[in-house]
Amino acid sequence: MELLCPAGSLVAVDTAITNGADAIYVGLKGGTNARRFAGLNLTVEQLTEAATRAHSHGRKLHVAINTFVHPKGFEQWQEAVDISVRCGADVLILADIALLDYAATQYPNVERHLSVQASATNLGAIDFYHRQFDVRRVVLPRVLSMPQVRALARGTDVPLEVFAFGSLCIMAEGRCYLSSYMTGESPNTAGACSPAEFVRWSEEGEDMVSRLNGVVIDRFQPDEQAGYPTLCKGRFRVEDNTYHVLEEPTSLNTLSLLPDLYNEGIAAVKIEGRQRSPAYVAQVTRVWRQAIDEVKRDPNRFQVRSTWDETLARLSEGHQTTLGAYHRKWN
Amino acid sequence: MKLSLAPISYFWPKADVQAFYKRVADSPVDRVYLGETICSKRRELSLDDYLRIANELRASGKEVVLSTLTLLEAAGELKELQRYCDQSDFLIEANDLAAVQRVAERGGSFVAGNAVNCYNASTLKRLVDMGMKTWNPPVELSREWLVELLDDPVARSIRSRLEVEVFSFGYLPLAYSARCFTARSEDRPKDDCRLCCINYPNGRTVYTQEDDPIFTLNGIQTQSGQRYNLLSDIDSMRGLVDFVRLSPQAEATFDWIDQFHNAIHNDPISIEIPESDINGYWHKLEGMRQL
Structure with a gap:
């Protein structure tokens, strides 16, 4: 091995x-x-x-x-x-x-x-x-x-x-276009997922908000560790439930x-x-x-x-x- | 240009599927794809059920293609794939290279679905040589990419043997995972999913914390949060695209079929798509945008 x-x-x-x-x-x-x-x-x-x-x-x-x-x-x-x-x-x-x-x-x-x-x-x-x-x-x-x-x-x-x-990676690699859906660049075509040039951080009230090409990926409270906004590891909402819909970081x-x-x-x-x-x-x-x-x-x-x-x-x-x-x- | 109807990507009860295809028989669609492409646990219809529908649609003048599973993992799934590939009454849509290999082995022809990674003319030619009749480019590719690819001398040499089909309406198929996100959204493990996808005939919408729709959960598949719609781009497809592919929704599919049919067959008129629809990929933008 x-x-x-x-x-x-x-x-x-x-x-x-x-x-x-x-x-x-x-x-x-x-x-x-x-x-x-x-x-x-x-x-x-x-x-x-x-x-x-x-x-x-x-x-x-x-x-x-x-x-x-x-x-x-x-x-x-x-x-x-x-x-x-x-x-x-x-x-x-x-x-x-x-x-x-x-x-x-x-x-x-x-x-x-x-x-x-x-x-x-x-x-x-x-x-x-x-x-x-x-x-x-x-x-x-x-x-x-x-x-x-x-x-x-x-x-x-x-x-x-x-x-x-x-x-x-939680998706079958090579068959995931989430990144190009949000940024125009995907692993298949551009060798990149959630590329850094699209990442923006902002303080909103007490929270730290991470965005990828303008889309909110996560919002961190002061006691939370803020991670890189890889788009499949963000917190989103399904009906009334806000959670890591696809995967945790x-x-x-x-x-x-x-x-x-x-x-x-x-x-x-x-x-x-x-x-x-x-x-x-x-x-x-x-x-x-x-x-x-x-x-x-x-x-x-x-x-x-x-x-x-x-x-x-x-x-x-x-x-x-x-x-x-x-x-x-x-x- | 002709119209094709993608397989139903969601999990609908058998009676709803049968009723849906009764209406398809009377619609102006030219080609119909049938079959389960997402999850092998969705067994409302068997291969025999699909074949029955296929024969009825054929009798009403439709070309029918049998679609196969995209993410194949278990031995049982390959066995089921083999049953589809063994029949030769209908063309097969291969969504994984396992299907390509099987159909090619018996000298058959196939449609390559948009989850098969074909990004350039040399790959295209290789697949055509193996029996590909229709090519669905990956959904992330733009019109420009398509034009450049098909303009390559390698592609030109096979263009007359090939039909090009473009995903033009519906929620974009963006990713496949081992994890079932619909089961997860109900806080259930995949092994105990209780086939909960059947409760969501259009999937489940995922919103950002600013309430923008961002994804649609469809079992192990993640789709776009907004609907892709190339209705206003039909003119830019002429001479380039042979089949305009529409993905069934639980509501209003037949209205959209009519609208696309009119757009293809009538003189170009200016059409605007709803503000919430998107067409970014076709225009070489991020998929979620509307030009």
């Missing part, structure tokens, strides 16, 4: 290596990946350097090129594939059929992983991508329960990767499922957060490295250490974590 950690900068790449990541995933600057943030992601030179550093430590570098190709933009996305291969990427994480086709034809020997943005949630879809583009791994969307993950793992020969920790944490995931032969656990700081990468990587080593020693005797949970909770949205859809009750 591989520990796959995020990096939005060269410093974060180093941090992930030092703290025990087996592989690191990054994105190129520009709109070709689903974490398009100012000051984030690597230039071509940095990507080469990242690959060199990863390889010198025996680790792998994955490059996410997982937004969808624009009608006049195929060359830009093709170039991102060419550059990644040239720079020494071990794996391309892809979602768009056109790009999967391009990579499979041009670079058949460079491993292709199906991005979570491709939204493959069942054996039929996995079969489609495996047969059409020979994907060597599928990253599962965060909408599946543990029994469903188990059924997929037992039903396919294609290795599977799951999200283990980090921000929780919380992060995914699957430490307690690690033995199950290990026993089912899950190929990799992925840490979310290319947009987070190197300090986040360091702490999360360290915890998960220890946990994976322990589960490998003896999955039956594995126990989550309270210090791990505490560290992860501190790094989570609203200091809360959840098993999300992996746990049937969440649904």
